[in-house]
Amino acid sequence: MTAVQKVAIVGSGVAGLAAAIQLAKAGVAVDVFDAKPELSTAGSGISLQGNALRVFDALGAWDDIRAAGFHFEGLNLRAPGPGAPVVAQLPDVKSGGPDYPAAMGMPRADLARILLDHAQRAGANVRFGAKVTGVDARADDAVEVFVDDESAGEYDLLIGADGLNSTVRDLIGIQTKPEPTGMGIWRTFVSRPAEVERAELYYGGPVYIAGYTPTGEDSMYAYLVEKAEDRFGTSDEDATRIMLEESRAYDGPWNSIRADLAAGAHANYTWFTKHIVDAPWNRGRVVIIGDAAHSCPPTIAQGAAQGLEDALVLTELLVQRDAVDQELWDEFHGRRLPRAQAVVEASVQLGQWQIDGNRDADAGGLIFGIAQKMAEPA
Numbered sequence: 001m002t003a004v005q006k007v008a009i010v011g012s013g014v015a016g017l018a019a020a021i022q023l024a025k026a027g028v029a030v031d032v033f034d035a036k037p038e039l040s041t042a043g044s045g046i047s048l049q050g051n052a053l054r055v056f057d058a059l060g061a062w063d064d065i066r067a068a069g070f071h072f073e074g075l076n077l078r079a080p081g082p083g084a085p086v087v088a089q090l091p092d093v094k095s096g097g098p099d100y101p102a103a104m105g106m107p108r109a110d111l112a113r114i115l116l117d118h119a120q121r122a123g124a125n126v127r128f129g130a131k132v133t134g135v136d137a138r139a140d141d142a143v144e145v146f147v148d149d150e151s152a153g154e155y156d157l158l159i160g161a162d163g164l165n166s167t168v169r170d171l172i173g174i175q176t177k178p179e180p181t182g183m184g185i186w187r188t189f190v191s192r193p194a195e196v197e198r199a200e201l202y203y204g205g206p207v208y209i210a211g212y213t214p215t216g217e218d219s220m221y222a223y224l225v226e227k228a229e230d231r232f233g234t235s236d237e238d239a240t241r242i243m244l245e246e247s248r249a250y251d252g253p254w255n256s257i258r259a260d261l262a263a264g265a266h267a268n269y270t271w272f273t274k275h276i277v278d279a280p281w282n283r284g285r286v287v288i289i290g291d292a293a294h295s296c297p298p299t300i301a302q303g304a305a306q307g308l309e310d311a312l313v314l315t316e317l318l319v320q321r322d323a324v325d326q327e328l329w330d331e332f333h334g335r336r337l338p339r340a341q342a343v344v345e346a347s348v349q350l351g352q353w354q355i356d357g358n359r360d361a362d363a364g365g366l367i368f369g370i371a372q373k374m375a376e377p378a
Contacts, residue, residue, distance in 0.1 A: 031152070053104065
């Protein structure tokens with residue numbers, strides 16, 4: 001007997017679809033609502049650490065995801081300037097354990113499609129173009145969900161996995177919201193030169209960080225992290241020009257990246273944010289997870305992993321217990337909040353050291369310490 005028989009999930013990102021897969025596999029009736037008209041295929045690539053891969057295996061999706069991405073071990077640090085010499089080759093901690101690669105990259109669109117396919121095959125009903133506009137959680141044992149201002153029915157639980165600007169978070173009165181960290185990032189999706197076999201970072205030069213991650217045999221995504229600027233009205237043509245100009249201090253594989261940008265590769269811009277909602281993440285029978293509950297700069301590539309872990313821990317408790325009670329919520333928050341908070345604080349600290357120009361900071365030690373924490377299952 002599961003603690004729930006009918007669950008609504010808002011959001012079709014990694015956290016929402018992971019929760020849908022696990023609940024549907026356990027025989028729970030699952031409705032996923034997403035305001036977007038179709039599955040989002042925007043964005044470039046995504047970096048995934050071993051603890052995220054461990055969750056994909058628990059979902060039953062690891063074989064498909066492994067085939068669609070590019071897995072690798074370690075991290076190269078290069079210097080800006082002529083030749084872009086490799087100045088350090090750092091090993092990665094296998095945060096998912098010995099059975100998984102230390103890290104991998106893949107196109108975001110492929111990850112989204114794979115998780116959606118697994119959710120639907122497990123039996124989840126996914127509705128796009130369905131905006132959740134209200135919740136009534138006054139009952140102790142149910143929550144009524146309103147979609148496009150009409151009742152979609154009562155559920156045993158509503159999971160808000162609807163991202164940074166979460167509607168569910170607002171509807172249940174949680175005031176904590178993402179705040180800018182002072183950094184912005186340009187991203188582009190390009191071809192992978194044969195020499196790029198692992199993630200590489202360049203520190204120094206005109207931006208805080210220049211880097212790229214392989215995402216497939218013929219693809220990778222590249223990025224430049226700069227001081228946050230108001231770039232949001234920038235045309236596609238100007239976005240490409242800015243990324244070209246800011247990357248000229250970086251040699252090596254950046255020459256290939258610039259060639260792709262010049263040939264029409266799209267550049268997009270976002271700001272880094274930070275926030276973490278204090279416990280509880282639930283208000284009665286409504287709970288938020290993933291980016292709705294916490295966000296951080298991608299300085300240690302743990303954002304998606306933390307959302308996946310939220311979903312895995314929550315659904316494990318819902319499937320193994322026979323009641324949604326305070327004991328369940330206490331265990332959920334006890335397992336998730338300290339871990340997510342450690343990731344947020346470390347990710348923000350790494351970015352702040354860059355902003356402050358702190359050359360004495362032990363960035364490697366901080367990254368290694370968090371990786372060691374993530375090696376322990378959530």
